[in-house]
């Protein structure tokens with residue numbers, strides 16, 4: 001606690017009183033003794049193939065930086081040696097001594113065998129048209145999740161693996177890759193605030209042009225959303241819609257209205273979801289198309305809190321004071337140079 005001169009106290013009180021309700025309710029940002037001395041939560045980001053999403057190497061670095069900046073996580077990255085859409089990989093290398101090759105078409109990396117069990121959370125930053133993982137790796141991942149692992153699916157990670165039944169049970173909903181009514185129902189909210197599971201025939205996955213949109217909470221009792229304001233304006237991004245899948249053991253935490261003016265479905269589409277898969281936990285965010293989308297404080301906060309929940313079942317990360325409101329966005333520009341230094345430093349250890 002910094003020393004406060006007596007004459008300053010009224011000013012401090014004034015600031016406290018004028019701070020919005022949500023910031024007041026947020027837990028203190030000073031970690032408790034127990035938290036400060038706790039070992040960091042081990043996290044693994046996997047990536048390497050992500051069609052239409054050329055920012056993926058940068059977004060991996062952004063996620064790693066966001067997580068490690070909290071002091072609560074230690075993040076490793078495991079990348080397939082066969083990249084797809086990997087032009088920007090050279091700008092954001094892992095410096096891990098591995099040789100990477102970039103291809104137009106994705107292909108399975110037979111050596112991709114992360115040690116999932118070493119981690120409390122796996123973040124999937126693969127995306128559209130990623131090649132299937134080796135069978136042995138798929139089995140290891142299902143075992144890991146069944147035994148209480150954590151998964152975070154960001155944006156196009158829900159485009160992945162349309163044929164892998166267990167993966168689709170984990171993420172609940174997905175899009176593209178040939179998904180149809182055979183993949184499961186469309187799941188959304190209607191105008192009466194009812195959840196609809198729509199078995200109609202049709203393709204899974206659509207989005208209109210990128211734009212800023214309001215994200216509305218549907219569940220404030222969940223640890224991830226507890227203390228968040230009822231809605232926030234998200235920075236420019238794709239609004240994923242008409243996703244379909246089994247949608248089991250799934251809590252829709254937040255939706256966004258896919259406006260017909262933006263070539264949207266006219267439905268309130270799931271944006272943030274929490275799921276259970278066997279003993280495992282999954283946080284699914286459809287946000288994060290481009291690096292600028294991931295600079296939104298709403299994205300950062302829900303990503304961090306979702307990561308903590310999927311890893312531990314609890315959330316201690318506060319809602320920050322610069323969290324966006326329902327009508328005003330809030331972004332934190334990502335400092336590429338500083339972040340690169342962080343990556344280089346951590347690769348040395």
Ligand SMILES: [Zn+2]
Nearest residue numbers: 053156238289
């Ligand atoms: Zn996208």
